[in-house]
Amino acid sequence: MPRSADNTTDQRLTALEHACRGVVGDRLRSVSVDGPDHSTTLYRRSDLSPGADAPVHEAMAEGASCQSPVFADGGRTVCSFENGYVTRIRVGETSVVATSDGIKMDRDTELSAAVRGILHE
Template structure:
């Protein structure tokens, strides 16, 4: 497996972690690096119309942001939540790997569970 390709077991681990943390509120799950993007999951009631490359370009800014926040009074960056009219996007980054999950609306503590679960899998890469 190259640094940018996901193995089937890793795909399964990420999806399992997300589904365990937030269940049916998960809309989509996408893995990304500086050079690659791969959608792992898309809920059946959604269309495959998202511009994954465009989303990945935006979310890759997190690699830079993560290092910028290091050593500040805020302490280490953990995850990002983006709020939209019809749901949320949660991005987590560990090293040179990232994942974003889109979700339906849900309580804030569930985002923390989601981010923690996905970070645990990414840190093992």
């Protein structure tokens, strides 16, 4: 999805991508956002084929719960999946889903704070 720098929504989506990449680093696999105004993949690591984590993103965005959450609180869920970990952060009607090879809980807390900060702007 092409994004223009003068559109507030596009700026917010770009900020979400950069925040997720900055917090998780090289372990980040992919990031998607699903909300009333937009539904798209923001980032996919270059070594992954298109759609590699799409089923996980779709299930989490639709509110599927994992069988054994590693961590869950109001609006944030971390689960393991076959290729690593998936984190869903809900802010209002918007879900941001990030997959990673691995994630430490302090990084997940930072990721949640960064996403919430951007979506509440």
